[in-house]
Amino acid sequence: MHHTGGPGWRITMDTSGPMLIALYVRDAAGLNSAGQPALCHVAPKIRPSDHTHLIAEAGGLSALKTEWEAWWEQLLKAHPEMSPELGPPGFRAFSNSPALRRVLQAHFGAALSWARERRGEYVALEAEREVGGGVQLLADMVEDRLLEVGRAARDFSLTIIELPLAEPRAWYLEPDKIIMSRELLSEPELFRSYVQPVVDLLV
Template sequence: MPYTDSEYSAYFTVDTSEVLLVALYLRDFAGLQGVGRPALPPVIPPVRSVGSRRLAAPAGGAVLRVEWEAWWHSLLAHRISDAAMPVPPDFEALDGMEALKALLRARYGAAREWAEERCAEYALHAGSRGAESMEYLLARIVQERELELGRSARRFALQVIELPLGVHRAWWVEPDKLLMCQELFADEHSFRSYVEPVVRMLA
């Protein structure tokens, strides 16, 4: 959901991402630990892992790790809302990544079902916080920063992508994304501890 205020120069979007959820499901199912930048913790509820060594060739081992990291990097390099979900039967969004395609062919239905369930849960979770509550807090943080600076904020956009992660923190993906545990907003002090440094950099 977007928020913008013409009096200030900030534009925020706050949402989850089905394609990132599918990517994280596949990562955890394959037992790929510590991959990607940023290296996010496992999702919750946890995905049963079979481990990359148990996956049949060509979807096992180092090749799968490299391909998943390349996919993750490409997803975060663009607007998350523009990210293409790989779709069967050819999974064209993953052309050249045969190990990752093989994994997705084997787990596509389960990955999409799991991600859709998380999206439905997120909609209820976000709705229970009140309409645009995070966006308004973000706008207030920008206003507070403007008072400190004695000037208007520079024009910037920030995408906040909330994900069901087991660690209550956020990760800044420069220049315009915050990946965030969807429970973090419940603790305003902790939320501010991750968001305010980013706003200081951008504003």
């Protein structure tokens, strides 16, 4: 986790274990463009499999998509907390989402292993950035904006959730969250093009 801040403002960058698991489940079930915002595929890519028989009695693919989207919305609201609780093997918190519950039961082991690997990669990436000063760009963006407006920053906090997404881009979630590809910070100009307008809005 990276923290950058000054008088009255704070920017936090981190990844999310529960969201990693949710994205694995989404891609494994072939739920393309599910959720708001509709994020691209994860990287490395997960091969989707046919879940027709598994979820036929639980409402099929449309029910699964609806249930996954409700779960994703909860994860975004609760971040950085884990809500609802992932409790294998029964997944009781998903009793009202029978299709999603079945898919979770089928994929949870693989999803957890995949998420742990991505988390390990993120920890290594954070260490690399600490040494290279990669996060300084955020503080510079706030300072640039403050010079532009000629006053102190309004109180604000911004959470940047970094995920292993195939496209190097970011998605702004009002009022104070950004989801972005963890590769984006390594492309400073592109990073600035997505994040500076949000910083300008908040400062």
